[in-house]
Amino acid sequence: MDFTELADESAFRHRVRAWLAEHIPVAWRGRPGPYADPMSLDERRAWSKQLYAAGFVGLTWPTPYGGQGKPITFQNIVLEELARADAPQHVNASIGLAFAGPTILHWGSEEQKARLIPALLRGDEIWCQGFSEPEAGSDLANVRTAAVLDGDTWTVNGSKIWSSFAHLADRCILLARTEPDAPKHRGLSFLLADMHAPGVRVVPLTQITGQPEFNEMFFSDVAVPATSMLGERGDGWKVAMTVLRHERGTSAMGMAAALEKQVRTFARFVRDTGLGEDPRAQEGLRSAWISLQALRYTNYRLLSAVSRKAEPGPESAVAKLAWSEANQQLTRLALDLLGPYVAYASSQSDWSALWRCEALRARGNSIEGGTSEILKNVVAERVLGLPKGR
Ligand SMILES: Cc1cc2nc3c(=O)[nH]c(=O)nc-3n(C[C@H](O)[C@H](O)[C@H](O)COP(=O)(O)OP(=O)(O)OC[C@H]3O[C@@H](n4cnc5c(N)ncnc54)[C@H](O)[C@@H]3O)c2cc1C
Structure with missing residues (x-):
């Protein structure tokens, strides 16, 4: 290549x-x-x-x-x-552009694409993702939020959790159970819900960084027009898999860019604080730079695959795993180098405040978009072809 x-x-x-x-x-x-x-x-x-x-x-x-x-x-x-x-x-970088839009382009009708895509691109409408529920995270097929069809309208009842940016969102990609008697993977459908519809309530959840980035969402008799279903009734699992492939796949390019920014910030931090001679800093920087290059070249492989098949495959799980581990290692090392005084950041602008926030936020990297354990299962079973562990 x-x-x-x-x-x-x-x-x-x-x-x-x-x-x-x-x-x-x-x-x-x-x-x-x-x-x-x-x-x-x-x-x-x-x-x-x-x-x-x-x-x-x-x-x-x-x-x-x-x-x-x-x-x-x-x-x-x-x-x-x-x-x-x-x-x-x-405004739509992490959900709308990264995976809601590509999924609508893949599965949507002409009417849905024409109505939703231009507004998403311009940032006129912000998107959030309503997948996870208290009993449906890694086991996503266990979704219980229910949608019942009456005439040409679905009525949605249930709750979602950890929904990033829902407090800002205008629209939501929503996974709901429409066929309660079907096997669990076949009983789901995929709705494009209006977050301003009567009956939608959003309650922000403050993360460990102090930021309310994600939320709980409650749906009480929320009406969603039948024309706002993506794919056919019962296709929800297949559509959701398209979302996850983009979430872990095409987003990997954004992850490499974010990691490069983090590595460059770390290098500036080491220089500014006179830690350049510390062997831990030198080794950490070397190792982070190598991880970054490995991620970048893995992504190039992914880019080629995407250009051929138009959709990322399960290999994308490797990139997401590599990024989350590298980012966690680097931010943890910054805390180690700063020592116990990191807890006493004097202002929001000093290095302690920055690395404390970055390290705390990085904890979520190995959970969001699929936990590392789940991704390792994906790599083992669907990339390496190893037998299922259960
Ligand atoms: C910062 C952040 C943002 C998020 N944003 C969104 C969002 O916008 N929309 C949304 O829908 N969700 C979002 N999530 C939720 C995220 O997708 C879930 O947290 C994740 O899928 C894990 O689900 P869970 O929290 O229910 O954990 P669980 O599934 O209960 O897992 C608990 C533990 O058990 C392990 N485990 C579970 N099953 C297996 C298995 N089969 N094999 C091995 N180990 C297993 C997991 O790895 C984990 O360590 C976000 C999460 C975070 C941290």
Whole structure:
């Protein structure tokens, strides 16, 4: 495989870099800490529109729905340059663009794609993911939230948990049980729910970092039009698998970009704090850089597979595993190097505050989007072809 960038890819990279140097909001550059967000939701939407107008969103998506139909390498370039410039993300970066949109493009009707995709790309509508429930995390097929059809409307009752960005969301990809008598994997359907519909209640949950990133969602007699089902009735599991492949797969490009940013921040931290001679810092940096390169080249393999099959396969679990382990190791090492005084960060802007937040947030990396244990099962059974353990 030839890893050299083509001339149009290099030109595009330079254009993205130059545009970001000029446009990143001043308030964002001066923010005090990693989880301080000086931009309001309206400003974030405006930034997303700017990114879209500049041609940096939906690069691989079909042109009739507002995309650009370019090869996936262009998408990778945008993710890398956003991370290197430490730029704010598009409002739909982690769910809408990473997996809700690609799943709608794969399974959606013409009407659904035309109605939902352009608004998602522009950041006019924010998406969240309603999969997990108290009794359905790793065992996702155990979903109990129920949808019952009456005429041309589904009525939804139940609850979801750990739903990232639900407190900001306009729409939700919702997995619900529509066939209570069918075997559990065949009894599910996939709905595109309106988060502003009567009967939807969102209760934010504060994470260990102090940020309310995810939520509980309660659905009480929520009406979802039958035209808002993705796939056919009973196809929910198949559609959900498309979501998970994108969540662990195409998102891996974003993970590599995020890890590169983390490694570069770690190198700056080591320099600024005079830890450059500490063998733990040297070894940690070397090892993180190697993990980053391994992740990047694994992703290239994934990119080739995606270009051929148009969808990431179970190999994507390897990339998600590698990223979560590397990020946890690096952030834990930063805490070790700072020592016990890390607990006494004097301000939101010092290194202790940054690494404390990063290390605490990294704990979730091996849970979100499928736990490491589940991903190891996927790799063992579906990549390596080993016999099932149960
Ligand atoms: C930061 C963050 C954001 C999230 N955002 C969302 C979101 O937006 N939408 C959403 O729907 N969900 C979201 N989740 C939920 C996430 O998908 C679930 O937490 C995850 O799937 C695990 O489910 P669980 O928490 O119920 O744990 P469980 O499934 O109960 O697992 C508990 C433990 O048992 C282990 N285990 C379970 N089954 C097996 C097995 N078969 N073999 C070996 N080990 C096993 C697990 O690895 C884990 O260690 C988020 C989670 C986090 C941490």
